[in-house]
Amino acid sequence: MTTPSSTGTAPARFLLLGDSHAGPIARAATAAGLPFAGGPVGSGRDFNVGFFDIRHDDLVFRDAAVQERHRGFLAELGVAGIGQLTVPLVSTFGLSAHFFATTENWRIYRSTDGTFAPGFLAGGLFDGIVRAMARDALAFYRHVLDRGLRVLAVLPPQRVPGMSDPQVFAAAQETIRRALVALGVEIVDLRARTTDGTGRQRAAFCEPDDPIHGNLAFGRLIVADLLARGL
Template sequence: MTPYSTTTTPARFLLLGDSHAGPIGRAAKAAGIPFQGGPIGAGREFNAEFFDVREGDVVFRKAAADGHYRGFLAELGAAGLGDAGVPLVCTFGFSAHFLATTENWRIYRVRGGGFAPGFLTSGLFDAIVRATVRDALAFYGHARALGLRVLAVMPPQRVPGLSDPAVFGAAQESVRGALAELGVEIVDLRPRVTDEQGRQRPEFCENDDTIHGNLAFGRLILAELLARGL
């Protein structure tokens, strides 16, 4: 997704994220809701070692990501993240399908292929997930320390074949809990978009795709953001 221009209308929020931010941006653009931002990279790039702190700002280590980000700030008339002047909507750290890659959890399985009772709700599991997304959490924490209102959007409930559904669900809960501790608002549409098994309903899934939500999903997220005053 390319950066969006808000022309002369003040932006309501800054959107930063991976590809899961795409439907949000498309929904806002279609509805004429002014904002700045969009996806600046792939989900796996925003878990660890992806940014450096600068006074009142951040610098993304990948030049392409930082270039998009600087463009968004310029459109907002901001020198840095702390000067954005609008809430931050973000999807970093919620690439749960990546966290749930089945092979990564093989060493924690017991005989028979499952996990020991209570493992997915244990302190060990939570610590592993938090360590995996440590710099995503640090990014949110830095944004909060700069005084920004921050809203994190939970991912579509879609589990591709290489990921473990149980780990997917547990991992996103660990990320959610860590963000709540930082004072980040969580946008969670699961009760509205999932079936009896907790999976994303087809009408909210991108066609010919195993991971992403579609424009209808983005519209629900946008409606929730607007309902929260953005």
């Protein structure tokens, strides 16, 4: 299935830049006839560390294909650089928490019984490790905020694949959420509407036969939230 990267001929309401979790947002916006530019440009693992540079005060993605798509989106919006945007930026970069939560990465921090020390997942060491894992995602948000953009980040579906630890997923997501809030990013958080009593994504909002992604219904809730925020 292909994911739309823009829709409509009316002026775009926002620029969407993200990983695969941006796909349901793009599909839902297209289905609703909501004009936007952008879409998913790669895998979540590619947008945490070392994925962009700043040249002449402009943001340049290191991956040539991503940069080409990024420049195309900006051309649709009639601007030469991301700092010239006059519409909000919606992004999912840095929020694929299941990569941070890969079980093997945290083995050395567990006790012999397989548990973490009390308070570890809420402590400074864990917080610092996760922020280091996502350091350039956070730098991306800082850069665009410093240019005066309105920036919204969308929390991912609450789905944890088998390779990842659910406790670490939740704690890492909270670390990134807090970091983004401190920077001034608006957080689109639909957990109260899309999760069950265990905090996991309800089946009605999951992509079938897929361990991590949300479906079109999830994307529609995100789009409705964006509209409610005035986008």
